Amino acid sequence: xxxxxxxxxxxxxxxxxxxxxxxxxxxxxxxxxxxxxxxxxxxxxxxxxxxxxxxxxxxxxxxxxxxxxxxxxxxxxxxxxxxxxxxxxxxxxxxxxxxxxxxxxxxxxxxxxxxxxxxxxxxxxxxxxxxxxxxxxxxxxxxxxxxxxxxxxxxxxxxxxxxxxxxxxxxxxxxxxxxxxxxxxxxxxxxxxxxxxxxxxxxxxxxxxxxxxxxxxxxxxxxxxxxxxxxxxxxxxxxxxxxxxxxxxxxxxxxxxxxxxxxxxxxxxxxxxxxxxxxxxxxxxxxxxxxxxxxxxxxxxxxxxxxxxxxxxxxxxxxxxxxxxxxxxxxxxxxxxxxxxxxxxxxxxxxxxxxxxxxxxxxxxxxxxxxxxxxxxxxxxxxxxxxxxxxxxxxxxxxxxxxxxxxxxxxxxxxxxxxxxxxxxxxxxxxxxxxxxxxxxxxxxxxxxxxxxxxxxxxxxxxxxxxxxxx
Amino acid sequence: xxxxxxxxxxxxxxxxxxxxxxxxxxxxxxxxxxxxxxxxxxxxxxxxxxxxxxxxxxxxxxxxxxxxxxxxxxxxxxxxxxxxxxxxxxxxxxxxxxxxxxxxxxxxxxxxxxxxxxxxxxxxxxxxxxxxxxxxxxxxxxxxxxxxxxxxxxxxxxxxxxxxxxxxxxxxxxxxxxxxxxxxxxxxxxxxxxxxxxxxxxxxxxxxxxxxxxxxxxxxxxxxxxxxxxxxxxxxxxxxxxxxxxxxxxxxxxxxxxxxxxxxxxxxxxxxxxxxxxx
Numbered sequence: 001x002x003x004x005x006x007x008x009x010x011x012x013x014x015x016x017x018x019x020x021x022x023x024x025x026x027x028x029x030x031x032x033x034x035x036x037x038x039x040x041x042x043x044x045x046x047x048x049x050x051x052x053x054x055x056x057x058x059x060x061x062x063x064x065x066x067x068x069x070x071x072x073x074x075x076x077x078x079x080x081x082x083x084x085x086x087x088x089x090x091x092x093x094x095x096x097x098x099x100x101x102x103x104x105x106x107x108x109x110x111x112x113x114x115x116x117x118x119x120x121x122x123x124x125x126x127x128x129x130x131x132x133x134x135x136x137x138x139x140x141x142x143x144x145x146x147x148x149x150x151x152x153x154x155x156x157x158x159x160x161x162x163x164x165x166x167x168x169x170x171x172x173x174x175x176x177x178x179x180x181x182x183x184x185x186x187x188x189x190x191x192x193x194x195x196x197x198x199x200x201x202x203x204x205x206x207x208x209x210x211x212x213x214x215x216x217x218x219x220x221x222x223x224x225x226x227x228x229x230x231x232x233x234x235x236x237x238x239x240x241x242x243x244x245x246x247x248x249x250x251x252x253x254x255x256x257x258x259x260x261x262x263x264x265x266x267x268x269x270x271x272x273x274x275x276x277x278x279x280x281x282x283x284x285x286x287x288x289x290x291x292x293x294x295x296x297x298x299x300x301x302x303x304x305x306x307x308x309x310x311x312x313x314x315x316x317x318x319x320x321x322x323x324x325x326x327x328x329x330x331x332x333x334x335x336x337x338x339x340x341x342x343x344x345x346x347x348x349x350x351x352x353x354x355x356x357x358x359x360x361x362x363x364x365x366x367x368x369x370x371x372x373x374x375x376x377x378x379x380x381x382x383x384x385x386x387x388x389x390x391x392x393x394x395x396x397x398x399x400x401x402x403x404x405x406x407x408x409x410x411x412x413x414x415x416x417x418x419x420x421x422x423x424x425x426x427x428x429x430x431x432x433x434x435x436x437x438x439x440x441x442x443x444x445x446x447x448x449x450x451x452x453x454x455x456x457x458x459x460x461x462x463x464x465x466x467x468x469x470x471x
Numbered sequence: 472x473x474x475x476x477x478x479x480x481x482x483x484x485x486x487x488x489x490x491x492x493x494x495x496x497x498x499x500x501x502x503x504x505x506x507x508x509x510x511x512x513x514x515x516x517x518x519x520x521x522x523x524x525x526x527x528x529x530x531x532x533x534x535x536x537x538x539x540x541x542x543x544x545x546x547x548x549x550x551x552x553x554x555x556x557x558x559x560x561x562x563x564x565x566x567x568x569x570x571x572x573x574x575x576x577x578x579x580x581x582x583x584x585x586x587x588x589x590x591x592x593x594x595x596x597x598x599x600x601x602x603x604x605x606x607x608x609x610x611x612x613x614x615x616x617x618x619x620x621x622x623x624x625x626x627x628x629x630x631x632x633x634x635x636x637x638x639x640x641x642x643x644x645x646x647x648x649x650x651x652x653x654x655x656x657x658x659x660x661x662x663x664x665x666x667x668x669x670x671x672x673x674x675x676x677x678x679x680x681x682x683x684x685x686x687x688x689x690x691x692x693x694x695x696x697x698x699x700x701x702x703x704x705x706x707x708x709x710x711x712x713x714x715x716x717x718x719x720x721x722x723x724x725x726x727x728x729x730x731x732x733x734x735x736x737x738x739x740x741x742x743x744x745x746x747x748x749x750x
Contacts (some may be wrong), residue, residue, distance in 0.1 A: 181508055222560070269693075278738070282738060294744065
């Protein structure tokens with residue numbers, strides 16, 4: 001990095017050190033290596049501590065960003081941890097996967113003149129510092145006396161963990177019910193190790209447990225017990241943070257050929273079941289030579305980069321619009337490009353083609369063009385008639401998005417759902433139309449971000465707390 | 472952890488495990504399944520409940536040794552525990568008084584047929600059961616099935632016990648002689664369920680099969696278990712496991728059951744080699 005003369009305003013952010021693209025394309029270790037102390041100090045010193053603090057309002061959970069940055073600057077790391085964790089129970093996760101560029105960093109005062117403060121990188125630095133230093137350096141968690149009120153949280157993803165942590169800090173007794181055999185939800189089964197190491201998630205889950213939250217794994221609610229049964233059996237309130245777990249498919253011919261995966265299955269095998277370590281781990285996955293991933297979101301980027309790391313020769317991202325419409329984070333697109341993922345824009349599959357053994361061998365695709373903007377504000381992709389062409393592939397991953405699992409709504413009396421399966425809940429409080437039941441995160445909004453789910457979990461916790469205290 | 476409180480070898484390659492799982496036992500219904508993970512590096516596999524006891528707080532699983540997970544399972548004994556047992560999953564069987572029902576169990580499929588036959592009997596049905604295995608040493612639970620059936624026909628492929636042949640032959644004879652049969656339940660290897668469905672089709676008797684596809688989560692999350700039924704894609708884990716056998720695209724099921732056959736073989740060979748080194 002070139003040395004800059006010390007100016008009053010430093011408009012260039014400290015770059016994040018990363019694994020070399022050629023090396024990292026062959027391993028599952030974390031791509032971004034994190035700031036050193038010097039780097040963090042230099043980046044923190046760029047913050048002008050402006051009185052308006054727009055970054056705080058840019059954050060869905062209102063982290064006191066200038067305060068933790070100031071503490072870094074003052075070399076008071078325990079204080080930085082305290083400032084960060086008073087609002088955010090999962091900073092190691094947020095520092096890695098939040099789309100800061102559209103939130104806190106987007107409104108940073110420095111952004112008007114140059115690069116905004118790298119808030120996410122500093123957040124990660126603080127969280128990692130805490131993890132790497134004996135926890136006795138930071139004050140132990142102080143909990144208020146118990147209120148004697150019991151809350152059931154269904155789902156241990158970002159919404160559930162945040163809601164549970166906040167409720168525990170308010171003195172309530174919280175039990176999380178998790179369907180899978182590990183806690184963390186999408187943080188464990190969805191986001192890959194190289195973007196969010198599972199040890200980080202585990203550490204933050206452990207923190208939530210340290211607040212007194214009980215986590216019951218292997219508990220498929222709706223099957224093992226219904227929401228109504230929880231309410232009848234001693235729980236004063238229930239929070240639904242069950243996410244959006246059902247994969248959407250294209251509904252085109254050949255989609256059930258062997259080798260065609262939903263992104264959920266592909267990522268769950270790799271991340272949750274550790275198929276990348278097969279046969280040391282028992283869960284297998286098909287390692288394609290030529291892989292196509294259909295979709296343009298973060299999940300598509302994750303699946304493509306996993307396929308590459310598993311050993312594919314060529315990985316294509318097939319997206320029906322153009323690069324500017326891609327919903328994936330810019331940083332992840334850039335990472336994927338550097339690693340050699342091939343992007344095919346304005347392309348959409350017509351059908352999957354297979355052999356007589358039932359295995360996919362190719363995909364027939366259309367070329368697309370962009371028409372007038374649709375309801376989402378993005379230009380509508382239209383099929384170019386007669387443009388069909390064939391791409392040879394032996395594995396395809398469909399990453400079109402997900403919808404909520406109907407397991408809870410279908411077994412709960414009096415819960416209102418929309419046509420897309422999402423649960424109707426008040427935007428501010430997360431309160432559903434059902435008495436004593438709140439909901440938040442992807443189950444309400446449809447697939448969105450980790451931090452927006454955390455924001456919803458936080459708001460619901462405040463509303464549940466007000467309800468329980470008013471009783 | 473889920474503790475195994477009893478183990479019984481039903482035949483050299485089939486084990487019965489009674490496992491402590493009070494919450495699941497309390498909620499279990501006929502025809503449902505559980506997902507198990509046998510150790511910390513284990514995969515998740517579905518097993519249809521062979522029985523459960525709400526009072527005792529246990530579920531009973533019967534598994535044949537075919538792959539790494541079921542071999543690992545067979546090495547566990549009473550007193551051992553497994554890390555994960557998840558359920559009850561899937562939709563319950565339709566249990567009502569249909570009149571006369573033929574229950575067909577093939578191989579290890581005899582185990583999940585038993586509680587269904589029992590429930591149908593309790594609902595007032597006349598139960599004719601056909602159970603079959605490749606040979607005598609692979610037969611089990613003849614006594615249990617006899618206890619819930621008005622009539623029991625046993626077959627072995629090689630004729631080493633009872634009637635020689637496969638289950639579809641007596642199934643056809645029963646349908647020819649008994650016009651009162653209003654439903655057939657067939658559970659066993661996919662190929663057996665396919666041929667049972669083909670056998671019953673000309674008679675127009677509704678035929679329910681319990682599909683054994685590959686799964687990961689078992690809650691509708693991954694879609695690995697998808698099958699085509701009546702031309703529509705269904706997930707076995709949440710839309711099944713029971714479907715109308717006349718509507719199932721069997722070739723697709725066969726193909727999808729073979730997705731990982733190379734990897735499964737490799738994994739099992741490696742496990743066996745390591746077992747030998749330990750021994």
